[in-house]
Amino acid sequence: MSAADPSVKLSAPRKTKGALPAARPDQIMDIAARQFRARGYAAVSLRDIATEAGMRTPSLYYHFPSKDDLVIAVMNRGIAVVREAVTEALAALPPDAEPFAKLETAMRVHLRALHGLSDYTSANVRIFGQLPEELRRANLPERRAYQEIWADLLSATCPDNLEMLAIRVPFVIGALNATLEWFDPDRGDLDVLADQVGRVLLAGLKEREDR
Amino acid sequence: MSAADPSVKLSAPRKTKGALPAARPDQIMDIAARQFRARGYAAVSLRDIATEAGMRTPSLYYHFPSKDDLVIAVMNRGIAVVREAVTEALAALPPDAEPFAKLETAMRVHLRALHGLSDYTSANVRIFGQLPEELRRANLPERRAYQEIWADLLSATCPDNLEMLAIRVPFVIGALNATLEWFDPDRGDLDVLADQVGRVLLAGLKEREDR
DNA sequence: TCGCCTAACTAACGATAGATAGAATGTCAT
DNA sequence: ATGACATTCTATCTATCGTTAGTTAGGCGA
Numbered sequence: 311m312s313a314a315d316p317s318v319k320l321s322a323p324r325k326t327k328g329a330l331p332a333a334r335p336d337q338i339m340d341i342a343a344r345q346f347r348a349r350g351y352a353a354v355s356l357r358d359i360a361t362e363a364g365m366r367t368p369s370l371y372y373h374f375p376s377k378d379d380l381v382i383a384v385m386n387r388g389i390a391v392v393r394e395a396v397t398e399a400l401a402a403l404p405p406d407a408e409p410f411a412k413l414e415t416a417m418r419v420h421l422r423a424l425h426g427l428s429d430y431t432s433a434n435v436r437i438f439g440q441l442p443e444e445l446r447r448a449n450l451p452e453r454r455a456y457q458e459i460w461a462d463l464l465s466a467t468c469p470d471n472l473e474m475l476a477i478r479v480p481f482v483i484g485a486l487n488a489t490l491e492w493f494d495p496d497r498g499d500l501d502v503l504a505d506q507v508g509r510v511l512l513a514g515l516k517e518r519e520d521r
Numbered sequence: 522m523s524a525a526d527p528s529v530k531l532s533a534p535r536k537t538k539g540a541l542p543a544a545r546p547d548q549i550m551d552i553a554a555r556q557f558r559a560r561g562y563a564a565v566s567l568r569d570i571a572t573e574a575g576m577r578t579p580s581l582y583y584h585f586p587s588k589d590d591l592v593i594a595v596m597n598r599g600i601a602v603v604r605e606a607v608t609e610a611l612a613a614l615p616p617d618a619e620p621f622a623k624l625e626t627a628m629r630v631h632l633r634a635l636h637g638l639s640d641y642t643s644a645n646v647r648i649f650g651q652l653p654e655e656l657r658r659a660n661l662p663e664r665r666a667y668q669e670i671w672a673d674l675l676s677a678t679c680p681d682n683l684e685m686l687a688i689r690v691p692f693v694i695g696a697l698n699a700t701l702e703w704f705d706p707d708r709g710d711l712d713v714l715a716d717q718v719g720r721v722l723l724a725g726l727k728e729r730e731d732r
Numbered sequence: 733t734c735g736c737c738t739a740a741c742t743a744a745c746g747a748t749a750g751a752t753a754g755a756a757t758g759t760c761a762t
Numbered sequence: 763a764t765g766a767c768a769t770t771c772t773a774t775c776t777a778t779c780g781t782t783a784g785t786t787a788g789g790c791g792a
Contacts, residue, residue, distance in 0.1 A: 545769085576770065576771090577771060577772080579770085579772085579773095580769075580771070583768085583769060583770070584769095
């Protein structure tokens with residue numbers, strides 16, 4: 311394939327100190343995230359990751375104490391990335407932006423994180439349901455922190471109705487995440503997707519009890 | 522645990538011919554579906570299935586030629602079950618039912634199939650993304666046939682707009698399926714879920730271009 | 733120059749997976 | 763009673779997994 315001829319030894323430690331061409335652990339995480347995203351959790355072995363990184367499997371253990379630790383690191387970064395992106399985008403809005411304008415922005419950024427911006431976020435969404443329960447639990451704090459952002463945003467759509475909010479938060483995030491399973495940004499326009507999905511969800515959330 | 526002490530030999534073939542207490546292959550598929558639903562694809566081994574069925578692993582090979590074949594059978598039944606349920610429910614509606622009444626019915630039945638009615642359907646949704654591509658491909662014909670029902674239903678929400686329809690069909694199905702990952706029918710009321718989800722989606726789909 | 737740190741290597745282990753071969757068991761029609 | 767069939771068994775194989783142990787080689791500070 312493209313990478314990794316193990317007979318060619320990578321010549322020793324890094325010379326560059328200030329240039330930092332992506333630290334090795336980061337590079338390994340990049341590869342892991344891309345493979346998890348493409349092929350799922352169980353289908354990706356440490357051998358696969360090591361091969362693409364140009365090293366032997368046990369060498370990975372110098373950078374990560376176990377496969378679980380590597381996976382947890384990738385998963386947590388996946389949520390951190392999208393949370394920071396959404397937070398920044400919301401902060402860039404005018405302070406008096408309407409609740410539904412904020413919602414639309416958050417949806418667009420979330421979709422962009424899933425489809426192209428971050429292999430980490432898409433890997434997280436893709437493999438979360440495949441992980442043994444222990445690993446899933448390790449990702450829950452990050453997920454809950456991210457959900458709080460959406461709870462803030464969505465509370466404007468159903469004020470004083472916590473039961474409705476408790477359903478709408480995971481429903482909206484889940485509906486957005488589900489696009490990962492069928493939408494291919496290489497074959498369709500991501501902006502069109504965001505327009506269509508945003509329109510349906512925003513209109514649906516805007517609808518008042520009385521119609 | 523509850524089932525299967527292999528030292529107690531199950532006494533030979535079935536006597537009952539007309540009574541049919543669920544044919545053995547069906548019983549095995551039931552167990553497989555339940556386990557796949559609960560723990561995902563990779564986490565369920567043939568040993569696990571055999572144990573719960575009260576037999577040794579190789580005995581499974583008398584009924585199914587391989588694990589792949591068993592999985593494919595479970596997956597296909599998962600779609601078949603929900604498709605038949607939706608088809609029947611739609612047929613039971615008055616012939617002059619409005620398009621959005623049909624849509625709401627389909628959504629309710631689909632949610633019910635996911636949460637309780639059928640381990641096959643929930644197993645399908647749960648593990649589809651975990652399967653190697655070859656197995657996923659084997660389930661595509663069933664899935665496409667089921668999607669056609671929804672294409673019919675949803676075409677009323679965006680007449681003469683095939684691009685929009687091509688997005689709305691997988692989006693709606695995906696949004697419904699995603700509830701499997703966060704909604705627990707033991708802790709929440711399924712009817713409440715259907716009310717809330719149905720309201721948002723139906724209102725969103727009803728919204729006209731001009732607002 | 734010496735010794736430590738970094739970063740990789742080779743070799744191997746134990747566990748578990750799906751799968752196969754062939755023997756054994758019980759039922760039933762003849 | 764017997765032979766055919768259906769069903770499950772035991773025993774074993776091969777492949778692959780994550781992981782550990784111990785080793786090697788280069789760069790850098792004292």
